[in-house]
Amino acid sequence: MTREVDVLVVGGGPAGYVGAIRLGQLGRKALVVEREFLGGECLNRGCIPSKSLIHASLLYSDIRLHGNEIGVKGEGTTLDIPQMQSWKNGVVEKERKGVEGLLKSAGAEWLKGAVRLTGPTTAVISSSGSAEDVKFKACILATGAYHAVIPGFEPDGKLILTAREMLELDHVPDPLIVLGGGVSGVELGQHYARLGSKVTIVEMMPQLLPGMEADLVRELTRSLEGMGMKVLASAKATGLSREGDGVSLKVTTGAGEEVIHGQALFLSIGKKPETRGLGLEAAGVRVDAKGFPVVDDRMATSQPGIYAVGDLARLPMLAHKAYREGIVAAEAIAGRPTKWSYLVIPSVVFTSPEIASVGRTMADCTAQGIKAKEARFPYIALGRAHATHEEKGFVKLVAEEDTGLILGLHAIGYGCGDYVSEAALAIEMGATVRDMAGTIHPHPTFGELLGEVALLWLGEPLHVVQRRSGRLGGP
Numbered sequence: 001m002t003r004e005v006d007v008l009v010v011g012g013g014p015a016g017y018v019g020a021i022r023l024g025q026l027g028r029k030a031l032v033v034e035r036e037f038l039g040g041e042c043l044n045r046g047c048i049p050s051k052s053l054i055h056a057s058l059l060y061s062d063i064r065l066h067g068n069e070i071g072v073k074g075e076g077t078t079l080d081i082p083q084m085q086s087w088k089n090g091v092v093e094k095e096r097k098g099v100e101g102l103l104k105s106a107g108a109e110w111l112k113g114a115v116r117l118t119g120p121t122t123a124v125i126s127s128s129g130s131a132e133d134v135k136f137k138a139c140i141l142a143t144g145a146y147h148a149v150i151p152g153f154e155p156d157g158k159l160i161l162t163a164r165e166m167l168e169l170d171h172v173p174d175p176l177i178v179l180g181g182g183v184s185g186v187e188l189g190q191h192y193a194r195l196g197s198k199v200t201i202v203e204m205m206p207q208l209l210p211g212m213e214a215d216l217v218r219e220l221t222r223s224l225e226g227m228g229m230k231v232l233a234s235a236k237a238t239g240l241s242r243e244g245d246g247v248s249l250k251v252t253t254g255a256g257e258e259v260i261h262g263q264a265l266f267l268s269i270g271k272k273p274e275t276r277g278l279g280l281e282a283a284g285v286r287v288d289a290k291g292f293p294v295v296d297d298r299m300a301t302s303q304p305g306i307y308a309v310g311d312l313a314r315l316p317m318l319a320h321k322a323y324r325e326g327i328v329a330a331e332a333i334a335g336r337p338t339k340w341s342y343l344v345i346p347s348v349v350f351t352s353p354e355i356a357s358v359g360r361t362m363a364d365c366t367a368q369g370i371k372a373k374e375a376r377f378p379y380i381a382l383g384r385a386h387a388t389h390e391e392k393g394f395v396k397l398v399a400e401e402d403t404g405l406i407l408g409l410h411a412i413g414y415g416c417g418d419y420v421s422e423a424a425l426a427i428e429m430g431a432t433v434r435d436m437a438g439t440i441h442p443h444p445t446f447g448e449l450l451g452e453v454a455l456l457w458l459g460e461p462l463h464v465v466q467r468r469s470g471r472l473g474g475p
Contacts, residue, residue: 013040015310016142019326024106117279145271185268348417356420359408375457390414
């Protein structure tokens, strides 16, 4: 017998489960098929477990570095990595159950298995050693992405590790080599450095976090090096050898060639859309040169009735972008006039200090011929920063010079991942610097930084001394 379903959702990650929930709210019943665990890569192998471990290592580091100064004696503070992992696993399990409950409340069904499309409206679900034919009215593909691999650097789960294994370690690899200075490489590399590992990050591009605002990256790099980490930018890995209980990485830089030894190598060079075994060709779904299914502004693929969302669909690979795409696909299926439309997508890097960015940089404005100016306000001028031992960092506001229209905000420092949302809303709503400056921000908070940097941009600073000449006031 062929099972007939209303909407087949392939993948239970952020895009898939949110799409299924929205479908239920709109009166459409979804069947969600997930190969591993509900929540996908983000909940199980990425966002949530990594931030749980990062929180633990920050607590450990803060007590050891600053405890005595503020009257919290840190002598005798020790690490219990298995307990840390147990706590992290508990957080993940709670989140999984939460997703399962949300799907149930939305009337969605889910099962563990793999899906292969066999036509424009048909598929085979492989589950628990058996196969079942399925016919669907609509389908949302949300299979996510998989870790990219360099030939000769294939992960083995012991010496060459991906983020999956790095999040499950019951020990601190020391020394640790991180190949790839993107978000995951920098976040987890610093996490293990806080736990005592000697960490070297090797990045092929001229800076860590390629594409991120250069001033933010320079500040972060100084912090990483200040805590003893080694950063090699514009460095190419040319060879790898496994040596008993360790590895050696051959690296070429502008200064020549060197060999780095480590107990383990964390391979963090990005991801590719997970289309393997999905049957896109049989379903008539066209992909682009990078392997992403081609989608329109309603997340529809080239095959009517089939939609692609999340990491599978296109860059950037961010959970919050995936949430929105799942909603757009669900509403499109339900006949709503919804489209994927936005001005900005904020991004956050959970390092210490934290990084957050949204909208245009000054470099973007210059390249696009936009007449803009920026202001930069330091954390050290903020009362809350002094009260919490978080004085490193700054926030930069970019706005159109003649009108004061807010174009971008870029920050490095504690809590910026939370207050960047205010800047994203300001850009989406067409707010000006005067609007932001005139908004009363509660004191003492890190959110005050937005009001302060707006006043500085206008030439009316209250808590820093303005060193440039010129009239006060502005748009």
